[in-house]
Amino acid sequence: GQNIDQPTEMTATEGAIVQINCTYQTSGFNGLFWYQQHAGEAPTFLSYNVLDGLEEKGRFSSFLSRSKGYSYLLLKELQMKDSASYLCAVRDEDTDKLIFGTGTRLQVFP
Amino acid sequence: NAGVTQTPKFRILKIGQSMTLQCAQDMNHNYMYWYRQDPGMGLKLIYYSVGAGITDKGEVPNGYNVSRSTTEDFPLRLELAAPSQTSVYFCASSRRSGTYEQYFGPGTRLTVT
Numbered sequence: 505g506q507n508i509d510q511p512t513e514m515t516a517t518e519g520a521i522v523q524i525n526c527t528y529q530t531s532g533f534n535g536l537f538w539y540q541q542h543a544g545e546a547p548t549f550l551s552y553n554v555l556d557g558l559e560e561k562g563r564f565s566s567f568l569s570r571s572k573g574y575s576y577l578l579l580k581e582l583q584m585k586d587s588a589s590y591l592c593a594v595r596d597e598d599t600d601k602l603i604f605g606t607g608t609r610l611q612v613f614p
Numbered sequence: 615n616a617g618v619t620q621t622p623k624f625r626i627l628k629i630g631q632s633m634t635l636q637c638a639q640d641m642n643h644n645y646m647y648w649y650r651q652d653p654g655m656g657l658k659l660i661y662y663s664v665g666a667g668i669t670d671k672g673e674v675p676n677g678y679n680v681s682r683s684t685t686e687d688f689p690l691r692l693e694l695a696a697p698s699q700t701s702v703y704f705c706a707s708s709r710r711s712g713t714y715e716q717y718f719g720p721g722t723r724l725t726v727t
Binding site: 508512537545546547548549552591593601602603604605606607 | 618654655656657658659662672673704715716717718719720721
Protein backbone atom coordinates (compact mmCIF):
# COMPACT_ATOMS: atom_id res chain seq x y z
CA GLY A 505 0.00 0.00 0.00
CA GLN A 506 0.94 3.64 -0.25
CA ASN A 507 0.43 6.32 2.35
CA ILE A 508 1.87 9.81 2.65
CA ASP A 509 1.24 11.97 5.71
CA GLN A 510 1.74 15.70 6.08
CA PRO A 511 0.30 18.19 8.56
CA THR A 512 -2.77 19.89 7.16
CA GLU A 513 -1.94 23.43 8.20
CA MET A 514 0.91 25.40 9.73
CA THR A 515 1.42 29.03 10.59
CA ALA A 516 4.62 31.01 11.01
CA THR A 517 5.88 34.56 11.26
CA GLU A 518 7.70 36.52 8.60
CA GLY A 519 11.46 36.12 8.97
CA ALA A 520 11.17 32.89 10.94
CA ILE A 521 12.10 29.29 10.03
CA VAL A 522 9.50 26.57 9.49
CA GLN A 523 9.89 22.83 8.99
CA ILE A 524 7.21 20.87 7.12
CA ASN A 525 7.36 17.13 7.73
CA CYS A 526 6.35 14.30 5.44
CA THR A 527 6.25 10.61 6.33
CA TYR A 528 5.57 7.90 3.81
CA GLN A 529 4.93 4.20 3.54
CA THR A 530 5.14 2.85 0.02
CA SER A 531 5.69 -0.59 -1.44
CA GLY A 532 8.78 0.74 -3.21
CA PHE A 533 10.61 4.06 -3.10
CA ASN A 534 12.43 5.83 -5.89
CA GLY A 535 12.71 9.47 -4.87
CA LEU A 536 10.77 12.22 -3.10
CA PHE A 537 9.67 15.57 -4.52
CA TRP A 538 8.47 18.77 -2.89
CA TYR A 539 6.18 21.11 -4.82
CA GLN A 540 4.84 24.54 -3.92
CA GLN A 541 1.29 25.46 -4.87
CA HIS A 542 -0.14 28.94 -4.38
CA ALA A 543 -3.91 29.15 -4.05
CA GLY A 544 -5.60 28.78 -7.43
CA GLU A 545 -2.34 28.06 -9.22
CA ALA A 546 -0.41 25.07 -10.52
CA PRO A 547 2.18 23.21 -8.43
CA THR A 548 5.78 24.20 -9.10
CA PHE A 549 8.83 22.07 -8.41
CA LEU A 550 10.95 22.88 -5.34
CA SER A 551 13.26 19.97 -4.64
CA TYR A 552 14.08 16.33 -5.21
CA ASN A 553 15.77 13.82 -2.87
CA VAL A 554 16.66 10.24 -3.66
CA LEU A 555 19.61 9.70 -1.30
CA ASP A 556 19.67 10.30 2.44
CA GLY A 557 20.72 13.74 3.54
CA LEU A 558 20.08 17.41 3.03
CA GLU A 559 19.68 19.23 -0.26
CA GLU A 560 19.96 23.00 0.01
CA LYS A 561 18.63 25.45 -2.52
CA GLY A 562 18.68 29.06 -1.36
CA ARG A 563 16.17 29.63 1.43
CA PHE A 564 14.71 26.15 0.96
CA SER A 565 16.27 22.86 2.05
CA SER A 566 14.91 19.33 1.89
CA PHE A 567 16.00 16.36 3.97
CA LEU A 568 15.43 12.65 3.43
CA SER A 569 15.83 9.58 5.61
CA ARG A 570 14.90 6.49 3.62
CA SER A 571 15.24 4.13 6.58
CA LYS A 572 12.70 6.18 8.54
CA GLY A 573 10.41 6.95 5.60
CA TYR A 574 10.72 10.62 6.48
CA SER A 575 11.42 13.91 4.78
CA TYR A 576 11.15 17.54 5.71
CA LEU A 577 11.15 20.82 3.86
CA LEU A 578 12.86 23.66 5.70
CA LEU A 579 12.01 27.23 4.79
CA LYS A 580 14.24 29.96 6.18
CA GLU A 581 13.78 33.73 6.36
CA LEU A 582 10.10 33.34 5.66
CA GLN A 583 8.45 35.88 3.40
CA MET A 584 4.77 36.63 2.93
CA LYS A 585 4.96 35.15 -0.57
CA ASP A 586 5.84 31.77 0.98
CA SER A 587 2.19 31.44 2.05
CA ALA A 588 1.15 28.45 -0.06
CA SER A 589 0.50 24.73 0.06
CA TYR A 590 3.52 22.44 0.05
CA LEU A 591 3.03 19.04 -1.53
CA CYS A 592 5.17 16.03 -0.74
CA ALA A 593 5.22 13.40 -3.50
CA VAL A 594 6.91 10.00 -3.54
CA ARG A 595 7.89 8.17 -6.69
CA ASP A 596 6.73 4.60 -6.34
CA GLU A 597 9.44 2.21 -7.47
CA ASP A 598 7.00 -0.40 -8.71
CA THR A 599 4.77 1.86 -10.83
CA ASP A 600 7.23 4.74 -11.40
CA LYS A 601 4.37 7.15 -10.69
CA LEU A 602 4.21 10.07 -8.27
CA ILE A 603 2.01 9.59 -5.21
CA PHE A 604 1.07 12.94 -3.71
CA GLY A 605 0.29 13.77 -0.12
CA THR A 606 -2.66 16.03 0.63
CA GLY A 607 -0.37 19.02 1.11
CA THR A 608 0.44 21.36 4.00
CA ARG A 609 -1.10 24.81 3.87
CA LEU A 610 1.39 27.33 5.29
CA GLN A 611 0.27 30.80 6.33
CA VAL A 612 2.95 33.39 6.99
CA PHE A 613 1.93 36.34 9.17
CA PRO A 614 3.68 39.71 9.45
CA ASN B 615 8.42 28.70 -24.31
CA ALA B 616 4.81 28.74 -23.16
CA GLY B 617 5.41 25.56 -21.13
CA VAL B 618 2.21 23.60 -20.47
CA THR B 619 -1.03 25.25 -21.53
CA GLN B 620 -4.57 24.16 -20.73
CA THR B 621 -7.96 25.23 -22.02
CA PRO B 622 -10.52 26.12 -20.87
CA LYS B 623 -9.69 27.71 -17.49
CA PHE B 624 -13.22 27.25 -16.19
CA ARG B 625 -16.22 25.21 -17.31
CA ILE B 626 -19.64 24.35 -15.98
CA LEU B 627 -21.23 21.17 -17.32
CA LYS B 628 -24.64 19.66 -16.82
CA ILE B 629 -24.88 16.04 -15.73
CA GLY B 630 -24.57 13.76 -18.75
CA GLN B 631 -22.78 16.27 -20.98
CA SER B 632 -19.38 15.56 -22.49
CA MET B 633 -16.35 17.73 -23.02
CA THR B 634 -12.65 17.65 -23.87
CA LEU B 635 -10.02 19.35 -21.75
CA GLN B 636 -7.13 20.46 -23.90
CA CYS B 637 -3.48 20.26 -22.91
CA ALA B 638 -0.40 21.17 -24.92
CA GLN B 639 3.30 21.50 -24.16
CA ASP B 640 6.10 22.99 -26.23
CA MET B 641 9.06 21.54 -24.33
CA ASN B 642 9.29 18.38 -26.44
CA HIS B 643 8.57 16.27 -23.35
CA ASN B 644 7.80 12.62 -23.92
CA TYR B 645 5.86 12.09 -20.68
CA MET B 646 2.49 13.72 -20.08
CA TYR B 647 0.01 13.30 -17.24
CA TRP B 648 -3.51 14.22 -16.21
CA TYR B 649 -4.30 14.76 -12.52
CA ARG B 650 -7.36 15.85 -10.63
CA GLN B 651 -7.24 17.75 -7.37
CA ASP B 652 -10.23 17.82 -5.05
CA PRO B 653 -10.41 20.35 -2.18
CA GLY B 654 -8.09 19.36 0.67
CA MET B 655 -6.87 16.33 -1.26
CA GLY B 656 -3.68 15.47 -3.04
CA LEU B 657 -3.29 15.17 -6.77
CA LYS B 658 -4.66 11.92 -8.16
CA LEU B 659 -3.32 10.54 -11.44
CA ILE B 660 -6.03 9.91 -14.04
CA TYR B 661 -4.07 8.91 -17.15
CA TYR B 662 -0.54 9.26 -18.40
CA SER B 663 1.41 8.86 -21.64
CA VAL B 664 5.04 8.01 -22.24
CA GLY B 665 4.98 9.11 -25.86
CA ALA B 666 2.81 9.65 -28.91
CA GLY B 667 0.44 6.75 -29.41
CA ILE B 668 0.98 5.31 -25.92
CA THR B 669 -1.35 5.91 -23.01
CA ASP B 670 -2.11 4.10 -19.77
CA LYS B 671 -4.44 4.33 -16.80
CA GLY B 672 -3.53 5.96 -13.55
CA GLU B 673 -5.17 5.73 -10.16
CA VAL B 674 -8.64 7.12 -11.05
CA PRO B 675 -9.35 6.57 -14.78
CA ASN B 676 -13.07 5.74 -14.65
CA GLY B 677 -15.21 8.21 -16.58
CA TYR B 678 -12.29 9.59 -18.61
CA ASN B 679 -10.49 8.86 -21.85
CA VAL B 680 -7.31 10.18 -23.41
CA SER B 681 -5.45 10.12 -26.69
CA ARG B 682 -1.93 11.12 -27.66
CA SER B 683 -1.58 11.55 -31.41
CA THR B 684 1.31 14.02 -31.18
CA THR B 685 4.13 14.71 -28.72
CA GLU B 686 2.67 18.14 -27.95
CA ASP B 687 -1.00 17.41 -27.24
CA PHE B 688 -2.71 15.26 -24.64
CA PRO B 689 -6.48 15.91 -24.48
CA LEU B 690 -8.68 14.47 -21.73
CA ARG B 691 -12.21 13.47 -22.63
CA LEU B 692 -15.07 13.35 -20.13
CA GLU B 693 -18.04 11.31 -21.26
CA LEU B 694 -21.38 11.55 -19.43
CA ALA B 695 -20.22 14.04 -16.81
CA ALA B 696 -21.16 13.31 -13.19
CA PRO B 697 -21.07 15.57 -10.08
CA SER B 698 -18.21 13.42 -8.75
CA GLN B 699 -16.08 14.80 -11.58
CA THR B 700 -16.27 18.32 -10.17
CA SER B 701 -12.62 19.09 -9.55
CA VAL B 702 -9.58 21.01 -10.72
CA TYR B 703 -7.75 19.21 -13.51
CA PHE B 704 -4.03 19.64 -14.04
CA CYS B 705 -2.02 18.49 -17.00
CA ALA B 706 1.71 17.99 -16.53
CA SER B 707 4.69 16.95 -18.58
CA SER B 708 8.22 15.78 -17.95
CA ARG B 709 11.21 14.98 -20.09
CA ARG B 710 11.34 11.47 -18.74
CA SER B 711 10.27 9.67 -15.65
CA GLY B 712 12.74 9.05 -12.83
CA THR B 713 14.43 12.14 -11.43
CA TYR B 714 12.87 14.62 -13.82
CA GLU B 715 10.40 17.01 -12.29
CA GLN B 716 6.95 17.47 -13.76
CA TYR B 717 5.86 20.84 -15.15
CA PHE B 718 2.21 21.65 -14.54
CA GLY B 719 -0.29 23.62 -16.56
CA PRO B 720 -2.49 26.29 -14.92
CA GLY B 721 -5.41 23.93 -14.46
CA THR B 722 -9.04 23.70 -15.53
CA ARG B 723 -11.70 24.22 -12.88
CA LEU B 724 -14.69 22.04 -13.78
CA THR B 725 -18.08 22.06 -12.09
CA VAL B 726 -20.72 19.46 -12.94
CA THR B 727 -24.26 20.31 -11.79
